[in-house]
Amino acid sequence: MKWGTKYGPDYVNRLYGMVRRHLSGEFNFVCLTDDAQGIRAEVQCLPIPPLNLQLKPGQRDGAWKKLTTFEGDLHGLRGTALFLDLDVVIVGSLDDFFTQRGEFLIIKDYHRFWRFGERIVGNSSVYRFTLGAHADVLAHFRGHMAEAQKQYRNEQEFLSHFLHKQGKLSYWPAEWCPSFKYHCIPTWPSNYWKPPFVPKNARIVIFHGEVNPPDALAGKRNKRFAHIEPALWVGEAWKG
Template sequence: MIDNRYVICMKWGTKYGAEYVNRLYNMVKRHLTLDFQMVCLTDDSTGIDDNVKCYPIPALNLPDNIPERGWKKLTTFKPKLYDLKGTALFLDIDIVIIDNIDCFFTHQAQFDDSVMIIRDWKKPWRMVGNSSVYRFKVGQNTYPNLLSYFEQNFEKIRGEVRHEQAFLSNYLREHHHLEYWDSSWCVSFKYHCLQKIPMAYFVPPKKPIGAKIVIFHGEINPPDAIAGGGGKWYRHVLPSEWIKDAWR
């Protein structure tokens, strides 16, 4: 029985430096008591901690002149992803872990081919998963046609959805199973931590009780949350000391 555990992240371009990967590795190491191998799929491994195993990001077979960046995560579903074989937890590199995350590996899904994912906070009725945190079987041919279907039907798909997580959610619900994490485990910094105007000008963002991972999506990243600033006027951000303590 394959019981390898991987924590996989992805870094490309220049928006996020190696420190994001290294801080993520440090947070996982502090908050995961189970054995794991950290993996980074990247176009530049310079400066990444030696404890993180780096591989090139697999190429997508898309038409010429189509930017891959918005779809790259789908390559984690290659039937054979290098020598990885086991259970994988994908984490975006700009998340902040604030509590033990063993449950993301120990939680029992209802079906063997289920992908566990965050349920969208803003429009939960759409049943779209937020792919900042998802668990799947890697290198076991569990989803053999997912990537090939995407590549062969790309023009149709990009006319129907805006991003990879919408395609992934739709495909898995139709061909496999999509299940959602406990809603308290993964929270949005901008929806669940920021104070509303005008209190945001006087009270710093709150640390969510019971949460394990804070997701940063949109214009605010962890350094913005630590220093203050980075948000739109209706999302004023005061410095967050608890983010500073966690993001290291």
């Protein structure tokens, strides 16, 4: 999905290129977007379904738009869908993401030392589902928008809890989708001379928080008193 101006068409084009290199066979690559200009011809661009969020003044809609992927009829699309955030970097085969058993699969959100206890929340950078099979997720949100936004921090927390209660939530193997900032940056102080690395068995590296792929490639971390060396492997993987 691409909306607004944070990510340009180059992110879509690079993502398509990575998928083409790492997924066997034929597939349909779809971008739900409000602006298809500059996106390569191999990508099927379709409008983002309306969500009609009731926002307070100055409030942003965040990633709640992702829930529109669960429309009962999403532009007539059918089959198995693998949702990928625009800013991921694919470094290994995607084939197993389509054969892994489970009704709904998502990244198990990364452990933070300040959060205690077991968490069921998924990270929605990569999730797989059958198109049209979870229309109740979107219907419930549309009918309880204010309540859901008050109870849940973001769309992935709402989504995870909703499907967990139905017994439909499963997680990818942890090594498939490592976090760049948690799993790829060498520990202090070696991060000052050792470059970020690709963890063993990684398939998709997730960029969330203060680092995105161009920053990682340039050795830039948008956090005070933090340092990373250039991750040159990003330049090899993150291309159209």
